[in-house]
Amino acid sequence: MAPAPSDATLPLHRPESVLPLGGPAVDDGDGVPTVERVVSRRWGKPESWTLASYEKDGGYEALKKALSMQPGQLVDEVKRSNLRGRGGAGFPTGMKWSFIPKDNPKPRYLCVNADESEPGTFKDRYILDNDPHSLVEGAAIAAYAIGAHRAYVYVRGELQRQADRLEAAIREATAAGHLGPKVMGSDFALEIHVHRGAGAYICGEETALLESLEGKRGWPRLKPPFPAVVGLFGSPTVVNNVETLANVPQIISKGADWFAKLGTEKSGGTRLVCVSGHVKRPGVYEISMKTTIRQIVEQLCGGPEGGRKVKAVIPGGSSAPVLSASELDVACEFEALKNAGTMAGSGGIIVMDESTCLVRALWRIAKFYAEESCGQCTPCREGTPWQEGLLHKLESGRGTSRDIDDLLSVASAICPFPPMGLGNTICALGDAAALPVHSFLKRFRPEFEAHAKEHRCPFDAPWGASSEAYAGGVELRRRWS
Ligand SMILES: Cc1cc2nc3c(=O)[nH]c(=O)nc-3n(C[C@H](O)[C@H](O)[C@H](O)COP(=O)(O)O)c2cc1C
Ligand code: SF4
Numbered sequence: 001m002a003p004a005p006s007d008a009t010l011p012l013h014r015p016e017s018v019l020p021l022g023g024p025a026v027d028d029g030d031g032v033p034t035v036e037r038v039v040s041r042r043w044g045k046p047e048s049w050t051l052a053s054y055e056k057d058g059g060y061e062a063l064k065k066a067l068s069m070q071p072g073q074l075v076d077e078v079k080r081s082n083l084r085g086r087g088g089a090g091f092p093t094g095m096k097w098s099f100i101p102k103d104n105p106k107p108r109y110l111c112v113n114a115d116e117s118e119p120g121t122f123k124d125r126y127i128l129d130n131d132p133h134s135l136v137e138g139a140a141i142a143a144y145a146i147g148a149h150r151a152y153v154y155v156r157g158e159l160q161r162q163a164d165r166l167e168a169a170i171r172e173a174t175a176a177g178h179l180g181p182k183v184m185g186s187d188f189a190l191e192i193h194v195h196r197g198a199g200a201y202i203c204g205e206e207t208a209l210l211e212s213l214e215g216k217r218g219w220p221r222l223k224p225p226f227p228a229v230v231g232l233f234g235s236p237t238v239v240n241n242v243e244t245l246a247n248v249p250q251i252i253s254k255g256a257d258w259f260a261k262l263g264t265e266k267s268g269g270t271r272l273v274c275v276s277g278h279v280k281r282p283g284v285y286e287i288s289m290k291t292t293i294r295q296i297v298e299q300l301c302g303g304p305e306g307g308r309k310v311k312a313v314i315p316g317g318s319s320a321p322v323l324s325a326s327e328l329d330v331a332c333e334f335e336a337l338k339n340a341g342t343m344a345g346s347g348g349i350i351v352m353d354e355s356t357c358l359v360r361a362l363w364r365i366a367k368f369y370a371e372e373s374c375g376q377c378t379p380c381r382e383g384t385p386w387q388e389g390l391l392h393k394l395e396s397g398r399g400t401s402r403d404i405d406d407l408l409s410v411a412s413a414i415c416p417f418p419p420m421g422l423g424n425t426i427c428a429l430g431d432a433a434a435l436p437v438h439s440f441l442k443r444f445r446p447e448f449e450a451h452a453k454e455h456r457c458p459f460d461a462p463w464g465a466s467s468e469a470y471a472g473g474v475e476l477r478r479r480w481s
Contacts, residue, residue, distance in 0.1 A: 032295045039270070040272065040284070082268030088317070106234070107233075108238075110142055112151065112153040114155040116242070118201070123284050125159050125162045129162050131246065137248075140183065146238050152195050154195050157197045157198045195212075200374075202218050269289075280302030285300055292330060297310060297328065312356070312361075315332070321435050332344065379414045386410045397455040411438050
């Protein structure tokens with residue numbers, strides 16, 4: 001049995017998500033780098049989502065300080081903090097804010113991306129649940145920095161309680177004068193509106209999100225122009241992730257240097273990672289970016305049950321290229337993961353132990369992307385169902401080696417490997433669908449070949465199906481094909 005996690009690293013994936021947490025990280029000598037908590041520091045405190053509780057912990061002092069500064073100073077401070085976007089791409093936040101043109105007379109907008117639909121990712125909902133005022137304050141500071149008087153938070157449709165908490169927080173902040181026509185008595189006016197999505201993954205892509213907010217079908221836009229120049233209603237717009245903005249009040253209160261020092265040379269602060277799959281202690285953890293994937297999987301999360309070995313880990317949500325068990329000594333940081341041939345993505349770490357059939361796992365992932373493709377561009381619309389079909393064929397014992405080659409060729413038509421920026425599609429969903437195929441085959445091709453050679457899946461039935469029923473289903477599919 002692995003040692004229990006330190007106070008700094010308690011798993012938070014609980015139905016109520018209100019564990020007694022708080023205070024600085026404790027170094028319990030297990031070699032896992034410790035770090036001061038930033039975004040999760042208030043989680044678990046009584047009524048942590050209320051204004052009274054937030055203000056007791058110094059809430060909205062950062063906004064007051066920000067309003068005494070020039071917007072340009074705020075942008076510079078966030079630049080110096082090395083804060084990078086936590087939504088997937090890791091783009092430097094201060095730099096994104098600085099792209100808003102100064103001479104454009106149109107209104108400016110801030111859009112907060114709370115769509116959180118990438119498989120394996122479940123961190124932003126904890127912020128909305130436990131500390132919505134940190135997002136409201138972060139959004140208010142960001143809006144002031146870019147000169148926006150209206151902000152929208154696009155919340156994934158399924159997140160009912162989180163949307164309710166956020167709306168309550170906005171009401172409380174407005175009643176207290178922290179939002180509204182004279183924010184904290186200043187000349188700055190700001191309204192924040194919550195917009196509920198309807199459950200489409202593609203609406204998390206920033207330009208699809210803008211289309212959806214405008215009341216249209218969530219189809220991504222061709223870029224350039226980027227949203228900073230032509231965004232919501234054709235106006236300059238910044239789109240930022242929830243976790244990104246929840247860091248901002250602390251950066252302004254404690255300073256860019258403090259935040260930068262918490263991280264690595266090129267990435268400031270800490271990270272939330274959400275660990276799921278074959279570990280004893282799944283959950284959301286706030287970690288130092290120097291922590292390796294192996295330390296997260298084996299030490300913080302206790303590794304797989306029953307003494308089984310880790311086989312593969314996806315480090316940044318289902319679209320991030322998979323790593324094999326021998327590649328886990330890599331820091332959970334944007335550059336390090338990029339150098340290892342994968343990406344930090346949205347922080348969703350999916351662990352698969354040796355009992356996992358990777359053909360089945362990849363088939364499930366491919367099915368998701370085939371279903372979620374918006375159908376706007378040909379390689380993604382046609383290629384994602386092809387990928388899914390070929391993987392189903394292999395998993396059900398009807399595939400051949402030729403199907404494996406075809407699978408690679410379809411994935412390459414969507415996004416060549418290694419990727420050189422965006423692949424052949426309008427948005428990165430195409431890459432997200434193709435990269436898992438490339439990486440699973442690069443690292444685990446023999447397992448795919450075994451399915452083709454033996455004309456069956458060599459692993460147990462999937463969870464929830466008896467071996468007999470599963471084998472019967474596979475057999476039936478073989479006979480019908
Ligand atoms: C298909 C797809 C889905 C995405 N879903 C999300 C999401 O749910 N939440 C999010 O913050 N970013 C998501 N992104 C990334 C956004 O497009 C965008 O980069 C991000 O919101 C920018 O915020 P950041 O700079 O603070 O990370 C998605 C991207 C793609 C291509
Ligand atoms: S890549 Fe896929 S999801 Fe993105 S625009 Fe093209 S068809 Fe739509």
